[in-house]
Amino acid sequence: MKIGVLGAGSWGTTLAHLLAGVGHQVCLWVYEKDLAERLPARRENDLYLPGVQLAETLSYSNDIGTATADAELLLLVPPSQVLRRVFTAALPYLSPRSLVVSASKGIENDSLQLMSEVLEDVAGTEILQRSAFLSGPSFAREVAAEMPTAVAVAALDDAVAGQVQAAFSSDAFRVYTNNDIVGVELGGALKNVIALAAGVSDGLGFGHNTRAALITRGLAEITRIGLAKGAVQSTFSGLAGMGDLVLTCTGDLSRNRTVGMELGRGRSLDDILSGMQMVAEGVKTTLSARQLAQKLGIDAPIVEQMYQILYQDKSARQAVIDLMQRDLKAE
Ligand SMILES: NC(=O)c1ccc[n+]([C@@H]2O[C@H](COP(=O)([O-])OP(=O)(O)OC[C@H]3O[C@@H](n4cnc5c(N)ncnc54)[C@H](O)[C@@H]3O)[C@@H](O)[C@H]2O)c1
Numbered sequence: 001m002k003i004g005v006l007g008a009g010s011w012g013t014t015l016a017h018l019l020a021g022v023g024h025q026v027c028l029w030v031y032e033k034d035l036a037e038r039l040p041a042r043r044e045n046d047l048y049l050p051g052v053q054l055a056e057t058l059s060y061s062n063d064i065g066t067a068t069a070d071a072e073l074l075l076l077v078p079p080s081q082v083l084r085r086v087f088t089a090a091l092p093y094l095s096p097r098s099l100v101v102s103a104s105k106g107i108e109n110d111s112l113q114l115m116s117e118v119l120e121d122v123a124g125t126e127i128l129q130r131s132a133f134l135s136g137p138s139f140a141r142e143v144a145a146e147m148p149t150a151v152a153v154a155a156l157d158d159a160v161a162g163q164v165q166a167a168f169s170s171d172a173f174r175v176y177t178n179n180d181i182v183g184v185e186l187g188g189a190l191k192n193v194i195a196l197a198a199g200v201s202d203g204l205g206f207g208h209n210t211r212a213a214l215i216t217r218g219l220a221e222i223t224r225i226g227l228a229k230g231a232v233q234s235t236f237s238g239l240a241g242m243g244d245l246v247l248t249c250t251g252d253l254s255r256n257r258t259v260g261m262e263l264g265r266g267r268s269l270d271d272i273l274s275g276m277q278m279v280a281e282g283v284k285t286t287l288s289a290r291q292l293a294q295k296l297g298i299d300a301p302i303v304e305q306m307y308q309i310l311y312q313d314k315s316a317r318q319a320v321i322d323l324m325q326r327d328l329k330a331e
């Protein structure tokens, strides 16, 4: 297949490399002009995926039209807050028959839209008939190193899910289909908020009990929000739910958990983010998640405390005290 990949961060670069390795003809759109110029000769994304030698057949462009035109499958992997802008720029070049896949994890600020809703907003309802949403436990660096990984891909149309499954699967990358777009997307977006909280707990010096409690009660929170938004309960015990939540709340490679740890150790958010080139989606998703929970009338105490730590200068220790001292209730 001819595939365009929009976004050359660590995940977009890794997926482009994987797809080229499977035998597809892949063009990777690179936002940073200087990086786009370095990549063909260097074959290494020194900004976002240093140390990985990329597939020889990959091509690169700083021009979104070049990467989009001719693509039978367009893969969107920018940070979620700029996906609207990136997709809007690509749309005039997109063939009406092309498949569209989003691998970004987040909820847009203000609109509170999932990436599927952003696509629909930009291109109309028809786009969802040929779109799919990829999520699940998948650190880019481990996928690039061909460590066995399993993810979920959700689509309205089973045939589209099957085509995307076939296009992405390799010996080390196993793709499961699913038809719960909302559940798969929400699982991927909200686990980042809980991973921040798990990092805070680790940074404060708490142990395994606290982390297990955050994962379990975090999943309860994600599930409540998901069900209120029309997701299917079983999705949250799958790869895009529990799978990604456990990975991100426990894995040292998680940027979200790392930001949380630094907050727990007492650093300010501005200080942490000023030293980071990469995106920790949970920081902005916390804003959307809190508003979404309020709009849906859902109790989301971990999201609320994470919001207060990030945006209201609440001390991490006080947030834990407040979580523990809420009214006692049934599980
Ligand atoms: N890295 C992973 O392991 C991983 C795994 C699964 C999903 N994801 C998701 O993939 C998405 C992309 O994350 P990433 O880790 O590849 O990114 P990254 O943090 O490695 O890199 C940041 C990316 O943002 C791009 N960018 C910054 N400002 C931009 C702008 N104004 N317009 C367009 N692009 C801009 C940069 O070019 C770069 O590609 C996120 O939603 C993330 O949650 C990441």
Ligand SMILES: O=P(O)(O)OC[C@H](O)CO
Pocket: 105, 136, 137, 138, 139, 140, 192, 195, 244, 247, 248, 253, 254, 255, 256, 257, 279, 280, 281
């Ligand atoms: O590094 P994080 O925290 O953005 O997590 C990356 C992936 O979403 C893990 O599946």
